[in-house]
Amino acid sequence: MPFLVPVSPDCGKPQQLNRVVGGEDSTDAQWPWIVSILKNGSHHCAGSLLTNRWVVTAAHCFRSNIDKPSQFSVLLGAWKLGNPGPRSQKVGIAWVLPHPKYSSKERTHADIALVRLEHPIHFSERILPICLPDSSVRLPPNTDCWIAGWGSIQDGVPLPHPQTLQKLKVPIIDSELCKSLYWRGAGQEAITEDMLCAGYLEGERDACLGDSGGPLMCQVDDHWLLSGIISWGEGCAERNRPGVYTSLLAHRSWVQRIVQGVQLRGHLADSGNTGSS
Structure with missing residues (x-):
């Protein structure tokens, strides 16, 4: 009996x-919302599927190519x-909205x-959307989340054929600690309010080139939430240089305004809030 997806x-x-x-x-179909964004047919960045028409990724993946969607496919x-x-x-890309x-x-x-995808995709057990965190979600330091991607396995070393999707557990790092690690002097805030840090201060495990745009995923109750987008770091897996992620807690309302049908989840038990945000 084939699996039927609503x-x-x-x-x-x-x-x-x-x-x-x-x-x-x-494992196969473990993260069915992860997509590869191809540039001229080659893996360029990753992204996360929100609905049957929308993917979210990092803006820096498109830098000067925002107006050339035909170079890209998903x-x-x-x-x-x-x-x-x-x-x-x-599927092709209709347009990109940074x-x-x-x-x-x-x-x-x-x-x-x-x-925005050129046409709606068909969901299957391998292709499913991820949730956004609702306003009840907090990510205290040491919360274990996961990243996944097809990026380099170390600086300058691409993922070898057949390029099996890699996954890594990364704990959330206290934002004040992360600010101090990336501190550049007064007035040069490297870590801003809409960034999250996650990973290991000792290095050795991290996202790398080609992972950009992919998800930082945290499981809340029994749903996986897109908590962050792989954005930047200094080097790959270097000591005291944890990965930096764009926070979806900070940008959820912008995404919601544009993407019809994006689903939010969280747990409302400890917030006293009964309505959805």
């Missing part, structure tokens, strides 16, 4: 079928990039972009 499936819940630095292979439902298989789907506060000239805040 037209608008519940977000953030894989329907399991029975290299990130220091990471490990993921590969959904792939696990091994080198052998995506017949169940994957490839956050209005993003500046491509400097490493900056608001490193988030929404990608």
Whole structure:
């Protein structure tokens, strides 16, 4: 009996079928919302599927190519990039909407972009949307979240064929501590209010080149939430240089304004808030 996926499936819940630095292979369909953004046919960045028409990624993935969507396409439902298989789907990009506060000239805040697909995709057990965190969600330091991607396995070393999606558990790092690690002197705030830091101060495990735009995923109750977008760091897996992520807690309302049908989840038990935000 084939698995039937509803037209608008519940977000953030894989329907399991029975290299990130220091990471490990993921299993097939473990993260069915992760997409590969291809530039001229080659893996360029990752992104996360929000609905059947929208992907969210990092704005810096498009830098000077915002007005050239035809160079890009999106590969959904792939696990091994080198052998995506017949169940994957490839779709063109209609247009890219970077956050209005993003500046491509400097490493900056608001490193988030929404990608409109050329046509709606079909959901399957390999292609499902992820949830956004609602206003009840807090991510205290040491919360364990996960990143995944097809990026380099260390600086200058691409993920070898067949390029199996890598995953890595990363704890959230206290924002004040992260600010101090990346401190550049007065008036040069490297870590802004809309950034999250996660990873390991000792280095050795981190996101790397080619992982940009992919998800920082945290499980709240039984849903996976898109808490952040892989944005930047200094080097890959270097000591006291944890990964820096664009926070979806900070940009959720902007995404909600544009993306019809994006699903929010969280737990409202401790917030006293009964309505959805």
